[in-house]
Amino acid sequence: MAAWKEMEGVQERGETVQAKVQQVVKGGLVASVNGLRGFIPASQMELHFVKDLSIYVGQTVEALPIEIDVRKQRLVLSRRQLLEAEREKRQEEVFATLEAGQTVHGTVKRLVDYGAFIDIGGVDGLAHISDLAWHRVNKPSDVLHVGQELDVYVKNVDKEAKRISLSVKDTMRDPWFDKAEKYAEGDHIEGKVIKLTDFGAFMEIEPGFDGLIPMGELADHRIERADEAVHVGDIVKVKVLRIDMKRKRISLSITKAKRDGDNAIYKRYMEEQDDAPTTIGDEVKG
Numbered sequence: 106m107a108a109w110k111e112m113e114g115v116q117e118r119g120e121t122v123q124a125k126v127q128q129v130v131k132g133g134l135v136a137s138v139n140g141l142r143g144f145i146p147a148s149q150m151e152l153h154f155v156k157d158l159s160i161y162v163g164q165t166v167e168a169l170p171i172e173i174d175v176r177k178q179r180l181v182l183s184r185r186q187l188l189e190a191e192r193e194k195r196q197e198e199v200f201a202t203l204e205a206g207q208t209v210h211g212t213v214k215r216l217v218d219y220g221a222f223i224d225i226g227g228v229d230g231l232a233h234i235s236d237l238a239w240h241r242v243n244k245p246s247d248v249l250h251v252g253q254e255l256d257v258y259v260k261n262v263d264k265e266a267k268r269i270s271l272s273v274k275d276t277m278r279d280p281w282f283d284k285a286e287k288y289a290e291g292d293h294i295e296g297k298v299i300k301l302t303d304f305g306a307f308m309e310i311e312p313g314f315d316g317l318i319p320m321g322e323l324a325d326h327r328i329e330r331a332d333e334a335v336h337v338g339d340i341v342k343v344k345v346l347r348i349d350m351k352r353k354r355i356s357l358s359i360t361k362a363k364r365d366g367d368n369a370i371y372k373r374y375m376e377e378q379d380d381a382p383t384t385i386g387d388e389v390k391g
Contacts, residue, residue, distance in 0.1 A: 108140050109175045116170040124168045124182055126161045134158055136168070141180055143168075149183040152192065153215070195227030200264050208276055213253045216245045221256055223271055230269030232257060237273050239280050240313060249273070281353055284314040289354075292345045293362055298338065300333040308343060308357055316355035318343060325360045334359070342366070 115122060124136035124143055133146040145168060146157060163235075172181035200366040202223075203209075211223040211230070220233040238248050258275035261268075288294065288310070296316070300307040305319040318341075323334035335341060344365060 106175075107179070108268065109173070111139070112141060112170060112180065112246075113173055113175070115361040116173055119169075121133060121167050121169050121187065122182070123165050125165045126163065128156045128162060136163060136166075136184070138180065142178070143180040145182045145184060149181075149185045152188050155233070178348065192214070192227070196267055199226050199228040200262065203259060203262050203269070205259050207263050208256055208261045209259060211254070211255060211257050213249050213251050214253075216249060216251060218245075221245045221249050221273075223255075225269070225271070228269065230259070230271040231258070232271040232273050236260070236275070239257070239274050239277070279353075281314065284311060285348055285350065285353075285355065286389070288345055288348065290345050290348055293332045293342065293365065294345065295340060295342050296359075297340055298335045301335070301337060303331075306331045306335050308341060310355070315341070316345070318357045318359055322346070322358035322360050323358075335346065 112122075122138045124138045124145065124266045125135045126134050126145070128135050128316075133144055133148075134142045134150065136145055149171075150158065150161065155170040160368075164183075166184055167187060168184045170180065171183045171186065172179065174349040192246065209225045213221055214224045214229055218234075221233055221237065222229045223232055229369040234242050234245055237245060237362075242248055255273065257271040257273055260271065260272050260275070261270040273380035294310060296308040296310050297307050299309045299315065305317055306323060307315045307317055310316050318335075320328065320331060323331060328334055341359055342362045343359055345347050346356040346358050346361065348355050
């Protein structure tokens with residue numbers, strides 16, 4: 106009875122207790138607190154759902170008494186309320202200084218199908234799966250793992266909704282620029298047609314790096330559809346018309362590549378004619 110009376114005082118004063126987790130039971134965990142048997146509901150253990158509660162058995166955790174019934178000898182504890190209070194305090198500190206455009210250090214906290222939650226100073230931000238890498242990512246676990254430390258770029262801060270959007274890929278140079286720098290306007294290259302659209306055809310210059318052949322650059326005559334000139338899988342020769350670094354686009358031309366090729370053949374022919382020795386069919390005798 107003395108222990109129960111003391112526990113009631115702890116609850117009235119809003120103090121916390123040290124609870125040693127003893128076993129997993131239906132709906133939560135049983136813990137020992139100053140000789141009393143306490144119960145921590147599964148929903149009151151963490152801020153998020155925990156599938157396997159057995160990881161806490163044997164641990165001593167700080168908790169808050171939220172329900173005491175001495176007659177029924179019922180003691181219910183919450184660790185979640187303490188975590189929520191700590192999170193709210195950290196959120197206030199982080200949101201007071203965090204701005205979009207900053208690069209901060211973080212730790213991967215949790216991976217989900219749609220991205221990764223990354224702790225940046227006590228507050229979790231979400232990096233969507235499309236912001237994890239410059240290439241297509243099928244699963245966040247393909248590029249990140251829980252506990253990994255990394256720099257992240259702050260895309261957006263919603264102070265009202267307490268949401269932070271992060272990007273991992275924006276802390277790294279886009280590989281597109283490395284590939285684009287290998288080519289120059291006017292170059293003649295060869296590649297495979299990988300997609301047809303209403304406005305032209307996309308050609309793979311190299312794996313993961315494509316260029317667009319506009320409709321008017323597919324053939325030297327008017328066409329209504331791209332498949333009148335090329336088909337997916339065709340290997341074609343093109344001329345690089347424009348490399349737009351700002352919009353990350355490359356314009357290509359089949360017709361101009363062909364025209365340049367014809368001109369080069371004609372030029373070689375004319376040069377060969379100029380270099381050829383002059384012959385006289387009839388010899389004039391003196």
